[in-house]
Amino acid sequence: MQTQTNESRRNFMKMAAMAGGGFVLGFNWLESEAAAVSMAVPAQALTFNSYLSISPQGIITILSPNPEVGQGIKTAFPIIVAEELDADWTKVVVEQAPLDTKKFERQVAGGSGSIPHSWKRLRVAGATARQMLVEAAAKRWNVPATTCTTDKGFVLHQASNRKVSYGELAAEAAQIPVPTDVKLKDSKDFKLIGSTVKNVDNPPILTGKPLFGLDFYREGMLFGMLQRPAFGYKAKAITNAATVKKMPGILDVMLVNNGVAVVGKSTWQVQKAKSALQVEWEKTDTLENSADHNRILSELLDSSSAMVRRQDGDVKTAFANAAKVVKAEYQCPFLPHSPMEPMNFFAHVRSGANGVESAELVGPTQTPELARNETAKLLGIAPDKVTVELTRMGGGFGRRLKADYVVEAVQVSKLMNAPVKLIWTREDDMTGGSYRPAVRYRFEAALDAQNNLIGYKLRGVGINAGNPTREDNFPAGSVENLLIDSVEHKSPITTGAWRAPITNFLAFAEQSFLDEVAQAAGKDPVQFRLELLDRAKQKPTGAIKYDIDRMRGVIELAAEKAGWGKKKDVAQGFSVYFSHRSYVAQVGEVVVQKGKPVLQKVYAAADCGVVINQSGARQQVTGCIVDGIGHAMYGQLTFKDGATEQKNFGEYRLIRMNEIPNVEVHFVKNDIEPTGLGEPALPPAGAAIANAIFKATGKRLRNQPFVEEDALKRVS
Template identity: 40%
Template sequence: MERTLIDPQDALPGTLQAGLPAAPDGASQPSPADIERPARRRFLQAAAAAGLTIGFHWTGPGRRAEAAEAAKPTFTPNAFLRVAPDGTVTVISKHVEMGQGAYTGIATIVAEELDADWSKIRVESAPADAARYNNLAFGPMQGTGGSTAMANSWMQLREAGATARAMLVAAAADTWKVPAAQLSVERGVVRHAASGRQAGFGELAAKAAAMPAPKQVALKDPKDFRLIGTRLPRVDVPPKTDGTAQFTFDVVFPGMRIALLQRPPRFGAKVKSFDAKAARAVPGVRAVVQVERGVAVVADTFWAAKTGRDALKIEWDDSKAEKRSSAAIMNEYRRLADAGKGLPARTQGDAAGTLRAAAAGRRVSAAYEFPYLAHAPMEPLDAVVKLDAHGCEIWCGDQFQTIDQGNAARVAGLDPKQVRIHTLYAGGSFGRRANTVSDYVVEAVSIAKALGADGRPVKLQWTREDDIHGGMYRPMYFHKLEAALGADGMPTAWRHVIVGQSIMAGTVMADMVIKNGIDATSVEGAANLPYAIPNLSVEAIATQTGVPVLWWRVVGSSHTAYAVEAFVDELAHAAGQDPYAFRRKLLAQQPRFLAALDLAAQRAGWGRPMPAGKGRGIAVTEAFGTVVAQVAEVAVDDSGRIRVERVVCAVDCGIAINPDVIAAQMEGGIGFGLGAALYGAITLKDGVVEQSNFDGYQVLRMADMPRVEVHIVPSQQKPSGVGEPAVAPIGPAVANAVFAATGKRTRVLPFVNTGAA
């Protein structure tokens, strides 16, 4: 796999560790079997106004060693890091690590301004505490999403690292009685060149803790970065490789029960009655309880719980349930689009009048259909809950700590301050673990409460079938587009109607995101169209169904980008122009788009002839402040089977904190988006989901992954998101390549349902 990176440097030596939760510096990490119970949170005090923190600690066989280690003086200048006497620097991450590289990026920002030794960097999860760990892009809320981890943390973490560095330098200057300006810091060592004296961070930790925190700190000039922009090894790779990383699935407590929940087959149905006699007869089954979302079987083991659940006899009341098929819902969407009664998301000039005035031969129209999509993370949803009279503790790969705290507290009848969340590694999410109703967390707390809140830990485990059937899908959408072409072939008018379900309506975020009836997430990627078209209209029609929907990786651009970029390609061909050159003309006033587009086209060899049966397609999009252009090369055999052979990706995401992480996220996003475009669809028959596992809901197989080349556009702008933006352009780039190879357009997704694949 080829990657073009900014100023590539060799990775610094040393092994990295990142365990969740982390044992105190120097203490051994207990195995899941050793975990007895989380005993306390330890919060340290210091001079910095931002406050100090350490995460919760496991207690078990090693607790005496932990207590002794904790008694040693530790330098904790703010909420985001601490320095131990052995020189280890622990970075506190307010964002969950779910495979996107957040831990590595966060640690790099802190270590850069601190001038730390990368081999001594550790990362642990922050406690659930929005007062100190709120996502600055979300307001007073702690959470991870919208590809905001680096963007919202950038200045905050730089200042945290620079503050700690200044205090360590002040400690050395006071010890050696020399001016601080004469000191230098490199790889965790403070030096005084004139006298030859030096001291490691650990040696200075105790004294630094007593130094006043500076009110202002000077940040590095980007030209002086030593770590940012280099290919540092990811901090989560060693623990994930050696098995010490803790996912929720790994958590085991003495006496812990396993719970599986039987949910209704139709969305909106409720339990009418149930017979648990056969379930209770299964060896190992301890209880069967009804909760709001269904009937739970609680057992000693997963298999006993599953066998017991299979034996349940439940009668459902589906009088208020969704009973339509997905085909019927899509037919309704088409009717709504044809009726043309959308709310204006963007209006510029007179699109309707220009379209009416255009000659018939100069008008182009197309409609695109997008199915429901599941998130299907590798680790299905799960959570461990310990509920007693004193409060509630939750262990999970938590993405929305503040919201989950509030919802758990409501169900348990507690104050949110009584709910402690321990954020573990998450085996993927793509948006699924971040939902405003906290479905899987609420289910786990509800089951624990129904069992009597006796303090016995309960682990709720979703199966893959639960995940596929469990709702919270990317909504189904229908797009209708019309355009008029001028004498020069360039578009003079553009009308875009988007029909689909709002993911924000009815949620706690509705007031923030829905303005004048328009859910911004439904029209992003369309209402902010970068192309210079004088007469423009983007309209939205919000629908209602009983199907639970949620943001999905790259959110609105997961469908709008396809419609826009596929239609632009159609316009280019209708005008008799090269699709790349056509886009360049329309983006003349968009330098970031042009830079990414040009880089991708050049590296892909745009314009070189392709053999028969092969085609090359291009697309460029922006999401979460990041511009991504992709060129896809495909081969289509005589049976219509599509093989994506190569993808060239150019990305402008501001300053590249870690080029390897950026490349990995581009590759991962391309694979994720390609699988959805080729195969992904959740369909309903009489309101029941037809897919149940990866045999029916196919994701991209390794054999289908194309060769990917990632090229990063040099930038000095602040970092923007990389976890999601690569998903947006891959579908249309492939569709446009298929047209180049076959002359056939793909307007109904996924490709396997169109006859093109």
């Protein structure tokens, strides 16, 4: 594989690191080609885009710009560079970069897009450095560069039995002209990529070193917390402000946005003062209850104002002529994100004689640029006057895509004219968050006399859900007559992206309904899906925006590994889904123990292109499945008079250790460039276990959480 660099767009610069004779290779994240750099300045003084450095001791350092939220990006990025560089992995280190929109592009943790975005850039950076090191060695030995090879941080010349380390060659490599045509490895030659590598943050995590936002401490900083209103209210007055201000360690109490902020010298003092607050709340909007939500969603299913998302063929005629019609409705509740680390952020707003001059931000965010821009807008200063330092996140799942908690810290810091770390309690996180929207779906399928699927209808209705459908996903394209539309209800309850947005529940509903249709047609669920894919390939209807062969591949792999249909002692359920450019099929296995269905095992087959790190990839798939199962089985957030009825984990049920099934993960091997993996394995999880529970009990699960359904009660 050859990569050409266009001279007019080429961002390669070369600099010799005079401090210690080190060699620094930087690369441009804004282009598909990396930028190699070597200049006569110390590495720490370089101002080009994200860089790779090689010290005289052979240490390779890469500055990682993307936020680390547990997806393993700080491990995966250097693996890619080290692979092309043929580096000694034990000498590779990675450092977290601050926000820098001039040097980096897409400093975001979301959408499972970090690796797809950076794959080629990182490879070219490593390959360019390797070629320059080889040419430096060849020049030293006076041999053709083509006769030299590399391995684990050394350039080798087998004919003369000579070798030299990268560190020893660094200064000489800095003098080599930067190549404009570098050869990338063939995937069959990968040594690190596709292997099992431990997370680079494991040592500091295991030894308790500061990594997360809650760990951050600055001498002299204050601590703040907010009392937030229920949805549909705002703070009108603090009736005991004077009393609270006299409490130990408390410096001030103030109205901020719709709530009340308490600032003091320690988290414990602030938390005690917050609990003592007496606030007069003023109603500003409709106070919705969960009973209202259920009624609203049901009514919207019959709305005459639905927005058509996709329409193929003549749906009305297909259903009028159907030999059999299958109908089903599915509903999901609001869900909080529930990351183990609640929201928190440090802000230091610095003011001068002419007002606010700058702001410093430090903390866990999935969107540092948004945090910076919202801060700049609030303070009325230029974005380049705001710095953002990233900490590792103790979970995010989409909640930290927003910047509301950052802005709160900025507001309090400005009012106090001091550095402030704002901390949310678990109760704050659950009651004042941005939730997964509540959604309801109605499906209808038309079968002809030969039990062929000739018509398909889906209506999605949601509360602050936007478009609750994915109209171009399977089975669209395989059904000649298809209608998908949606309706939305606006509410004061804040919603937002929740891991695998929309598809986290839609996949359960779609894949459960397809099983119902397969049953009505008298067909095996796996074979039924394969038949639909065959139809999509041989006689497609409308646009097909998924890869038929890749979806077929994971279906067949999952069925094979699970021994689909060959086991007599377990009930199996199947599900498959495409999201974030990847394909995942799952088989859930359920047994009945003491009269109740118990999930024992889940087989997963994933096609995410080239797997960077087997360890990280398996953890992502397993984590997605556990997350998907846990929330489908137990998760539910309900409202009364605009307030959540669940305040903490005592009322909000999460999956427990003894409820986690054995998960067996398999990857499709191919040379496709990496696609997403942090989210795609979550959507199919709910249907895999729901369909298995149906096999075991004969009862369908159509509403989440499953624990409230009859199917999970004692089986007679």
